Amino acid sequence: MRAFIAIEFPKDIQHQLGNLAQNLRSSGLRGVRWVAPENIHLTLKFLGDIKTESVQFLTHHLPTIAKAYSPFTLHLHGLGVFPGLRHPRVLWVGVVAPTPLFDLQRDIEALTQRLGVPPENRPFTPHVTLGRIQADFGPQDQALLETQLQASTSIFHMSLQVNQVALFRSDLFPTGARYTLLFHADFSERDEK
Incomplete structure (x- = not known):
């Protein structure tokens, strides 16, 4: 199965990010394949296709890693x-x-390297994907996107507390990806770091 490890966002955060994407669409930005609000998350590691035994390995070992961390914002x-x-x-x-x-x-x-999953070539840059640019993204879209990027720094701020990591299955369909939570591993209950 295709799988990834991520920070799952609460529904209200997903909804607010979905509204942000809708506002960008409404501004006239075309040529973007938008992530469905219920699929918005922060990926920590994309695993690709893994075996059932790998899921069992992660179910066993990921909680140990999570317990070493306290909730953070x-x-x-x-x-x-x-x-x-x-x-x-x-x-x-x-x-x-x-x-x-x-x-x-x-x-x-x-x-995940212990499972044979190769390490990332690039340094980890935390981000939340809102959409993927498509082939029909034109110069007019690019100019509009530049304007939106400049405006976003002053109008968009949101915070959330993180207290667990999750393993998701990813199934691809013609209508887009569908993510299924397989399990989550909670952080310790110590004070925020």
């Missing part, structure tokens, strides 16, 4: 694109994260 702020505005491919919401998020991602990376 993420701040969502502004919009951006990967790899850059000249040739955008992914439209994202920025994440201002404390050190524990980077430590957690590094620990998950080490754990």
Whole structure:
């Protein structure tokens, strides 16, 4: 099965991010395949296709990693694109994260390497994908996107507390991906780091 490890967002945060995407659509931005609000999350590690035994391994070991962490706060702020505005491919919401998020991602990376999942080539850049740029994204869309990116830094701020990590299954359909929560691992109950 295709799977990934992520921070699951509460429904109200997903709804607010879905509203942000809807506002961008309403502004006339075309050529973007938008992420469904219920699928919005923060990916820590994409695993690709894994075996059932790997799910059992993660179910056993991921809680140990999670218990080493206390709840922490993420701040969502502004919009951006990967790899850059000249040739955008992914439209994202920025994440201002404390050190524990980077430590957690590094620990998950080490754990999944034990399963044979190759490490990422790029450094971890926390972000929330809102949409993927399509082939019909034209110069007019690019100009509008640039305006929206500049405006977003002053109008969009949101915070959420993180207290667990989750393993999801990803099934692809013609209508888009469907994510199924397989299990979650809770952080310890200590005070926020």
